[in-house]
Amino acid sequence: MARTPRSSYKTRLALTPYLLLAPAFLVLIFVIALPLVFSLYTSFTGYRLVRPDSLWNWVGLRNYERIFTDWDFWVAFGRTILFLAIALNLEFIFGLGIALLINRITWGQRTLRTIMMFPMMFSPILVGYQFKFIFNDNIGVLNNALQSLGISDAATPWLVDRNLAMFSIIFAEVWMSTSVFAILLLAGLFAMPRDPIEAAKVDGCSPLQVFRHITLPFLMPFAFIAMTIRSLDVARAYDIVDVMTGGGPAGRTELLWTLIARVGYDNSRMGQANAMAYVSIILSVAFTYYFFTKLVAARRYMGGAA
Amino acid sequence: MSEIRLNNVVKRYGRVEVVHGINLEIAHNEFVVLVGPSGCGKSTTLRMIAGLEDISDGEIHIGDALVNDLPPRKRNISMVFQNYALYPHMSVRENLGFGLKIAKQPDAVVAERVDEAASILGLSELMDRTPAELSGGQRQRVAMGRAIVRHPEAFLFDEPLSNLDAKLRVQMRTEIKKLHSKVKTTVVYVTHDQVEAMTLADRIVVMKDGHIEQVGTPMEVFNHPLNTFVASFIGSPPMNLIPARIEDGKVVFGDKTGVPLPNRLSEFVSDGQEVIFGIRPDDMTPEGHGISDSGQSATLELTVDLAELLGTETLLYTHLGGQEALGKMFDPRHVQENETLKFRLSLDKAHLFDAGTGKSVRPD
Amino acid sequence: MNASLRKRLVAIATWIATFLLMMIICLPGLWVVLTGFRPNREVLSKPAIWIPEQFNLNNFAKIFGFGAEQVAIPVPAYFTNSLVIALTSTAIALIIGMSGGYAFARFRFPFKNSIFLGLMLSRTVPGIALSLPVFMIWSRLGLIDTKMGMIIVYTALNIPFTIWLIDGFFRQVPKEMSEAAQVDGCTRWQAFWRVEFPLAKSGIASAGIFAFLTSWNEYALASQLTRSTDSKTLPVGLMDFTAQFTIDWAGMSAMAVIIIIPALILTFLVQKHLIAGLTFGGVKG
Numbered sequence: 001m002a003r004t005p006r007s008s009y010k011t012r013l014a015l016t017p018y019l020l021l022a023p024a025f026l027v028l029i030f031v032i033a034l035p036l037v038f039s040l041y042t043s044f045t046g047y048r049l050v051r052p053d054s055l056w057n058w059v060g061l062r063n064y065e066r067i068f069t070d071w072d073f074w075v076a077f078g079r080t081i082l083f084l085a086i087a088l089n090l091e092f093i094f095g096l097g098i099a100l101l102i103n104r105i106t107w108g109q110r111t112l113r114t115i116m117m118f119p120m121m122f123s124p125i126l127v128g129y130q131f132k133f134i135f136n137d138n139i140g141v142l143n144n145a146l147q148s149l150g151i152s153d154a155a156t157p158w159l160v161d162r163n164l165a166m167f168s169i170i171f172a173e174v175w176m177s178t179s180v181f182a183i184l185l186l187a188g189l190f191a192m193p194r195d196p197i198e199a200a201k202v203d204g205c206s207p208l209q210v211f212r213h214i215t216l217p218f219l220m221p222f223a224f225i226a227m228t229i230r231s232l233d234v235a236r237a238y239d240i241v242d243v244m245t246g247g248g249p250a251g252r253t254e255l256l257w258t259l260i261a262r263v264g265y266d267n268s269r270m271g272q273a274n275a276m277a278y279v280s281i282i283l284s285v286a287f288t289y290y291f292f293t294k295l296v297a298a299r300r301y302m303g304g305a306a
Numbered sequence: 307m308s309e310i311r312l313n314n315v316v317k318r319y320g321r322v323e324v325v326h327g328i329n330l331e332i333a334h335n336e337f338v339v340l341v342g343p344s345g346c347g348k349s350t351t352l353r354m355i356a357g358l359e360d361i362s363d364g365e366i367h368i369g370d371a372l373v374n375d376l377p378p379r380k381r382n383i384s385m386v387f388q389n390y391a392l393y394p395h396m397s398v399r400e401n402l403g404f405g406l407k408i409a410k411q412p413d414a415v416v417a418e419r420v421d422e423a424a425s426i427l428g429l430s431e432l433m434d435r436t437p438a439e440l441s442g443g444q445r446q447r448v449a450m451g452r453a454i455v456r457h458p459e460a461f462l463f464d465e466p467l468s469n470l471d472a473k474l475r476v477q478m479r480t481e482i483k484k485l486h487s488k489v490k491t492t493v494v495y496v497t498h499d500q501v502e503a504m505t506l507a508d509r510i511v512v513m514k515d516g517h518i519e520q521v522g523t524p525m526e527v528f529n530h531p532l533n534t535f536v537a538s539f540i541g542s543p544p545m546n547l548i549p550a551r552i553e554d555g556k557v558v559f560g561d562k563t564g565v566p567l568p569n570r571l572s573e574f575v576s577d578g579q580e581v582i583f584g585i586r587p588d589d590m591t592p593e594g595h596g597i598s599d600s601g602q603s604a605t606l607e608l609t610v611d612l613a614e615l616l617g618t619e620t621l622l623y624t625h626l627g628g629q630e631a632l633g634k635m636f637d638p639r640h641v642q643e644n645e646t647l648k649f650r651l652s653l654d655k656a657h658l659f660d661a662g663t664g665k666s667v668r669p670d
Numbered sequence: 671m672n673a674s675l676r677k678r679l680v681a682i683a684t685w686i687a688t689f690l691l692m693m694i695i696c697l698p699g700l701w702v703v704l705t706g707f708r709p710n711r712e713v714l715s716k717p718a719i720w721i722p723e724q725f726n727l728n729n730f731a732k733i734f735g736f737g738a739e740q741v742a743i744p745v746p747a748y749f750t751n752s753l754v755i756a757l758t759s760t761a762i763a764l765i766i767g768m769s770g771g772y773a774f775a776r777f778r779f780p781f782k783n784s785i786f787l788g789l790m791l792s793r794t795v796p797g798i799a800l801s802l803p804v805f806m807i808w809s810r811l812g813l814i815d816t817k818m819g820m821i822i823v824y825t826a827l828n829i830p831f832t833i834w835l836i837d838g839f840f841r842q843v844p845k846e847m848s849e850a851a852q853v854d855g856c857t858r859w860q861a862f863w864r865v866e867f868p869l870a871k872s873g874i875a876s877a878g879i880f881a882f883l884t885s886w887n888e889y890a891l892a893s894q895l896t897r898s899t900d901s902k903t904l905p906v907g908l909m910d911f912t913a914q915f916t917i918d919w920a921g922m923s924a925m926a927v928i929i930i931i932p933a934l935i936l937t938f939l940v941q942k943h944l945i946a947g948l949t950f951g952g953v954k955g
Binding site for chain 3: 014016017018020021023024027028030031032033034035036038039042047098101102104105112113114115116117118119120121122123124125126129130131133134138139141144145147148175179183184187228231232233234235236238239242243257258260261264265270273274277278280281284285287288289292
C-alpha cells in the first residue's frame with residue numbers, strides 16, 4: 001500500500017544529484033558540446049565564411065588530407081609541441097626551485113606567496129603586451145638597459161629573429177605560469193609531514209637523498225595537480241603570441257592556435273580551420289587526460305596521506 | 307509512547323547487502339546499546355533509524371508512525387554524532403537553540419528550554435563561546451544539550467565518546483547515564499566498546515556482519531553468551547575458548563587433558579560431540595587466589611608463561627589444552643616465569659559451544 | 671669552513687635568490703605601470719630616459735576622453751562591457767557551480783568520476799578552437815557582438831573550474847553538519863542555507879573571484895565574437911592600440927594598468943582560499 005510514495009521518495013533521492021548537475025550540463029551542452037559537434041561536421045565540408053551555402057558542400061576527409069599534407073601545419077604543430085614541452089618543463093623546474101626557496105624563508109613567507117600569485121592572475125594579453133614592450137627592439141627596456149649599461153650597442157631584434165622571438169614568447173609564458181607550479185608545490189611542502197624526513201635523516205640519508213627519495217615523491221601529486229591545471233589552459237599561449245608577434249614574422253612563431261585563427265578568420269576557410277581545431281582539441285584533451293590519470297595514480301600511491 | 311520497532315530492516319549499497327534483515331523492538335524509555343566490531347552495520351542501522359540512510363527493505367516504526375519515507379526532521383528524534391557536528395559559525399547558545407528556532411518556537415520558549423538544558427549539563431558559563439573555544443568534553447556536552455532541548459521521542463548516539471581520551475570517556479559515560487535518568491527518553495546508542503555497552507545499557511544488542519548475534523540485558527549477555535562471537539566480544543579480557551570433545555562425561559582437550567563435564571550442561575551434549583569449551587579468566591584462578599567457589603570445579607596444573615601485574619590482580623598467561631589461555635590471580639603474590647601453579651576452574655561458570663555452529667549448547 | 675659561517679652564507683644566498691626572484695616577478699609589471707604615468711615622448715626617447723621627468727595622470731585622462739588630447743579608442747565603453755560581462759557570467763557560473771559542486775561533494779551516483787573528468791575536459795577545449803563553431807552558431811542566432819553572447823560563453827567557460835573549487839570547499843564542511851541540521855528539523859534546503867553555505871561561503875567567494883578574473887582576462891574568444899563598443903572588452907580593446915599606425919605605448923600602458931588593478935586587488939583577497947581549494951580538490955580526490 002505504501003509502495004508508491006516510498007519508491008517516489010527514493011527516486012527523488014537518487015535523482016537529486018542529476019538535477020543539481022542539470023544546469024551545468026545544459027550550459028555546457030549548448031555552448032561547448034553542440035558547437036563541437038557542429039565544428040566536427042564543418043571540418044568535413046568546404047565551408048567558407050564568405051559563401052554560406054558552402055556549409056552543405058560535403059568534402060569528406062579532404063580538409064584533413066590537406067592539413068596533414070600541409071608543411072606549414074606540421075611545422076606549427078611541431079613547434080607547439082616543442083613550445084609546450086619546453087615551457088612546462090621549465091615551469092616545473094623553476095616552480096620547484098622557487099617553492100624550495102620560499103619554504104626555507106621564515107620571514108615574510110605569506111607576502112612572497114601572494115606576490116608570486118600575481119603573474120598567474122594577469123590577463124595573458126597583458127603579459128604578452130608587457131613583454132612586447134620590454135622586448136621591443138627600439139624602445140624596449142631590455143635593449144635600453146643593455147645599451148645604457150654599455151653591454152651591447154646593437155638593437156637586438158628580440159621579437160623578429162627566429163630563435164629570439166621563440167625565446168621571448170617562452171619567457172613570457174614561463175613568467176606567467178611558473179607560479180602555478182610554485183604555489184602548489186609550496187602547498188605540498190607545507191603539508192609534508194616531518195616524521196619521514198627525520199626518519200630518513202636518522203637512517204643516514206644525505207640531504208640530497210632525502211630530497212630524492214622522500215620529498216620529491218611526496219610532492220609529485222601536487223606537481224600533477226599543477227600540470228592538470230596548466231594543461232586545462234595551455235592554449236592561453238595564443239593570446240601571448242597574438243599580441244607579441246601575431247605568429248610572425250613570416251610565420252616563425254606560428255603555433256597551432258594562431259594558425260587556426262589565420263586560416264579560419266583571415267582566410268575565412270572555416271572547414272579547414274575546424275579540422276585543425278580538432279587536432280588542437282585532441283592535443284589538449286590528451287594532455288589533460290594524461291596528467292589527470294597520473295594525478296589519480298599518484299594519489300592512490302600516496303594513500304591519501306597528503 | 308515512543309518505542310522503536312525495526313521489522314526485517316535491510317540495507318543495500320548497490321548489490322552489496324550490509325544489514326541483513328534486522329528485527330528489534332526498543333521499549334519506551336529504554337536505553338539500548340548496539341555494539342559490535344567496526345563494519346558490523348550498527349552505525350548504518352542507527353542512521354536508518356535517524357533517516358540519514360534510506361531503508362532498502364523492511365520497516366521502521368517510531369511510536370505509531372511508519373517512518374520509512376519520513377525525512378529526519380519529521381521523525382522527532384535527536385542525534386549526537388561521533389565528532390559532535392557542532393555548527394562552528396554559531397555560539398553555544400545558538401547551537402542549542404537552532405533546532406527550536408527552525409521549528410519556529412517563540413523566542414521565550416527557546417530561551418527557557420536552552421537555559422534548562424544548559425543548567426542540566428553545566429553549560430551556563432559557556433553560552434557565548436563558539437565550539438572552537440571549547441574542550442572536547444565541553445563540546446560533547448553541547449552536543450548532548452542540542453539533543454535534549456528539543457524534547458525528542460528518542461535520542462540516538464553514534465559513538466559519542468570515541469573522540470575523547472580515556473579518562474574523560476569514563477567521566478562522560480557516567481554523565482550520559484545520569485542524563486538518561488534525569489531526562490527519561492528512549493535511547494539508541496552505538497559503540498564498539500563493550501565496556502560502554504555493559505555500563506550504560508538496559509539491553510545490549512550485539513551485532514556482527516549485519517546480523518544481530520544476541521539481544522539481552524548486560525548480565526544475560528555476559529553470563530549466557532549465545533555463541534562464541536558474543537562470548538569473546540563481551541568481557542575484558544575475553545573469554546578463553548578451547549576446542550574440545552565430549553568423551554565419557556568429560557571435556558577432553560586436544561592434548562588429551564580435560565575437565566569434568568559441567569553438571570548444568572551435561573544434558574545438552576552427547577558423547578563424541580565436538581565442542582568449544584569457554585571459560586573467563588576470572589573463573590580460572592590459582593588455588594587460594596580466586597573468589598571462594600563452592601560449586602563444581604576442576605583443578606589443573608598449568609605452567610605460567612608470563613605474569614602481568616595490574617595491582618589488585620595479576621593476569622597469568624598460560625596454556626590450557628594446548629591453546630593459549632589467560633587466568634587471573636586475585637590478591638596476588640609474586641609469580642615466577644615458568645612457575646607451575648594449581649589452577650581451579652569454576653565449571654559452574656564454564657560454557658560449551660558446538661564446534662560446528664559456534665552456538666551455545668544450552669538453548670536459552 | 672666552520673658551520674656557522676656556512677649557515678650564514680646559505681642564508682645570504684637565499685636572500686639574494688629571493689630578491690632576484692621578486693625582481694623578475696615584479697619589475698615587468700611595475701615598468702608597465704610606470705609607463706602608464708609617463709608621456710609618450712619620454713617613453714620613445716633615445717637614449718632612454720631612466721628617471722621620469724614627468725609623472726602624471728594625463729594618459730588616463732586621455733583614454734577616458736578627458737583633457738586636451740583624445741584617443742580614438744572608447745575605453746569607458748570597453749570598461750563597462752568588461753565589467754557587465756564578467757560580473758554577470760560570474761554570478762550565473764557561481765549559482766550553477768554551487769549546485770553542481772554540491773552534487774559532487776555530497777552525493778554518490780553512478781559514473782561520478784567520469785562525469786567529473788568530462789566536465790574538466792570540456793574546459794580544455796582551446797578558446798580559439800571553440801571560437802570557430804561558436805562564431806558560426808552565434809552569427810545565426812544574432813549573438814555576435816552582444817554582451818549576452820559573451821556572457822553565455824564565459825558562463826560555460828567558468829562552470830567546470832567553479833565546480834572543481836566549490837566541490838573542494840563543500841567537502842571541507844563535514845557531512846555530519848548537514849545531517850545534524852536535518853535531525854534538528856531542517857529540510858535539506860534549509861540545512862544547506864543555514865549550515866553548509868555559511869561554512870563554505872568564503873571559499874565560494876574566492877571561486878567567484880577566480881571566475882571573475884577568468885572572464886575579465888579572456889581574449890581568444892572575445893577577440894572573435896565581439897566587434898564594436900556594444901560588446902568589446904578591455905583585453906580586445908588593448909589590441910586596438912596596436913592596429914594603429916604607431917603604437918601609443920603610454921596610452922596602452924595606462925589601459926593595461928586599468929586591467930591589472932582588479933587582478934591585483936582580487937588576487938590579494940582570494941589567494942589563501944584559492945590555494946586551499948586547488949590542493950584540497952586535487953589531492954583528496
